[in-house]
Amino acid sequence: MSETRRAFVILSHTGPLTPDFPLADLPGSAGRMDILCRCATEAFLVSHGIRRDVLLYFVIRDRLLIRLDGERLRYLNPDERSTAALIKKAIAMAQGNPPGKWKPSTPGIHARWGDLATVRAELEAAGFSLYILEERGDFLRRVELSERAAFFLSDHKDFTPEDLSHLEGLSRISLGPRSLQAQTCIALVHNELDLREAKWTSASSC
Numbered sequence: 001m002s003e004t005r006r007a008f009v010i011l012s013h014t015g016p017l018t019p020d021f022p023l024a025d026l027p028g029s030a031g032r033m034d035i036l037c038r039c040a041t042e043a044f045l046v047s048h049g050i051r052r053d054v055l056l057y058f059v060i061r062d063r064l065l066i067r068l069d070g071e072r073l074r075y076l077n078p079d080e081r082s083t084a085a086l087i088k089k090a091i092a093m094a095q096g097n098p099p100g101k102w103k104p105s106t107p108g109i110h111a112r113w114g115d116l117a118t119v120r121a122e123l124e125a126a127g128f129s130l131y132i133l134e135e136r137g138d139f140l141r142r143v144e145l146s147e148r149a150a151f152f153l154s155d156h157k158d159f160t161p162e163d164l165s166h167l168e169g170l171s172r173i174s175l176g177p178r179s180l181q182a183q184t185c186i187a188l189v190h191n192e193l194d195l196r197e198a199k200w201t202s203a204s205s206c
């Protein structure tokens with residue numbers, strides 16, 4: 001995790017805690033697993049490659065954590081069904097695993113029982129500065145970000161008061177006036193950070 005410079009944490013309020021969901025019904029009986037899969041695609045996949053400097057966490061119902069680490073990640077493809085199969089395997093690995101320990105699943109994917117506070121503590125311990133992505137925050141382009149930035153997003157539902165109590169004290173960043181889908185937010189943040197890293201300005205050209 002030492003080289004990782006970007007992290008995204010998706011709060012899933014309806015996702016599955018057990019692996020017995022059908023891959024054929026990700027938006028329905030799998031509790032909007034389709035959102036998590038699209039977030040994984042946007043977090044990691046670029047044209048013909050994987051962003052190795054990214055960490056992605058899913059916090060499912062504030063009880064189950066899945067961590068995808070770009071440094072070691074394998075088998076992630078653009079289709080939602082195969083991504084859901086990887087997450088399903090990780091959820092299966094967590095069953096029977098004692099709380100407090102990450103359990104490896106496929107390369108780059110781990111699962112454990114834990115909550116949002118667990119993820120916050122882990123990211124802070126790894127030296128990340130933490131931000132909430134929220135429609136009513138400060139506009140991203142005007143915000144100075146730390147070298148290691150982690151962004152918390154909600155799924156199709158608003159952050160709950162309990163979620164926000166775990167995220168107390170964090171700055172809120174907005175990507176614009178429209179409420180966007182979570183995966184679009186990840187793409188926009190990546191693009192802004194890519195531009196900053198490459199020192200592109202509006203006067204630059206390729």
Ligand SMILES: C[S@@+](CC[C@H](N)C(=O)[O-])C[C@H]1O[C@@H](n2cnc3c(N)ncnc32)[C@H](O)[C@@H]1O
Pocket residue numbers: 133134135136152153154155156157158159173174175176177178179180181182185
């Ligand atoms: C589909 S939205 C959440 C649903 C929406 N709040 C609602 O209940 O109608 C998913 C998440 O993406 C992030 N998000 C969406 N639009 C955003 C924006 N304009 N700026 C920053 N974050 C945004 C927030 O974290 C939000 O919770």
